[in-house]
Amino acid sequence: MKIEVTNFTKTIGKVNILENINVYLESDNIYGIVGKNGSGKTMFLRMISGLILPTSGEVRIDNKVLGKDISFPENLGILLEKPSFLGHLTGYENLKMLAKIRNVTKNDDIQKFMAIFDLDWEDEKKFKKYSLGMKQKLGIIQAVMENQRIIILDEPFNALDETSVLTLRTMLEKLKSEHKLIVMTSHNKEDIQLLCNHTFTISDGKIESDS
Numbered sequence: 001m002k003i004e005v006t007n008f009t010k011t012i013g014k015v016n017i018l019e020n021i022n023v024y025l026e027s028d029n030i031y032g033i034v035g036k037n038g039s040g041k042t043m044f045l046r047m048i049s050g051l052i053l054p055t056s057g058e059v060r061i062d063n064k065v066l067g068k069d070i071s072f073p074e075n076l077g078i079l080l081e082k083p084s085f086l087g088h089l090t091g092y093e094n095l096k097m098l099a100k101i102r103n104v105t106k107n108d109d110i111q112k113f114m115a116i117f118d119l120d121w122e123d124e125k126k127f128k129k130y131s132l133g134m135k136q137k138l139g140i141i142q143a144v145m146e147n148q149r150i151i152i153l154d155e156p157f158n159a160l161d162e163t164s165v166l167t168l169r170t171m172l173e174k175l176k177s178e179h180k181l182i183v184m185t186s187h188n189k190e191d192i193q194l195l196c197n198h199t200f201t202i203s204d205g206k207i208e209s210d211s
């Protein structure tokens with residue numbers, strides 16, 4: 001898979017939220033996006049996911065222009081800042097419901113993913129009673145469970161306990177070895193240094209390649 005961003009600018013009001021972004025991303029890599037609060041990291045992830053369209057420029061996913069040839073990248077698993085699960089369902093029920101949309105993930109797989117992250121699929125607890133870390137884990141599982149080829153993760157390590165941080169690091173390494181294209185943001189330098197083989201810094205909507 002490859003993602004090519006060419007001269008992408010997004011203006012909201014009079015502000016350039018993203019300014020003249022040019023990047024090339026491909027499979028077998030974990031890309032780290034760093035930058036201060038409000039610099040544009042989440043917008044960058046939304047841009048390559050087709051969730052915001054450019055004021056000028058374009059994003060191509062395997063030569064297909066987002067917003068023209070396709071609405072969203074096929075093969076995309078995504079964790080956004082606030083995963084939208086239903087409060088009155090359990091974690092397992094939420095994941096099962098989402099899995100039904102594309103119908104590629106078996107219940108067994110969901111149970112396995114939940115076990116990896118120390119979540120009990122038989123737990124009767126409703127999502128609204130989940131802790132922050134539990135919600136985050138569910139969001140991560142939803143992003144990876146369909147074995148998509150592009151995985152986009154906004155602050156995936158947020159709210160995770162030490163064990164889960166190690167679990168997620170191992171999982172991301174494994175996904176990289178399975179030829180995925182992974183893009184993640186993080187405020188944690190250690191996670192970025194350990195995992196990412198390319199880093200981009202965003203400041204005021206502009207991007208620089210660090211390696």
Ligand SMILES: Nc1ncnc2c1ncn2[C@@H]1O[C@H](COP(=O)(O)OP(=O)(O)OP(=O)(O)O)[C@@H](O)[C@H]1O
Nearest residue numbers: 012013017035036037038039040041042043044202
């Ligand atoms: N819907 C919107 N309308 C206008 N401006 C927005 C909107 N959403 C975000 N912005 C602005 O876009 C800029 C980039 O926001 P973004 O969420 O990408 O930052 P970030 O780097 O992810 O920050 P953080 O580290 O706090 O998550 C900010 O100045 C923000 O105020």
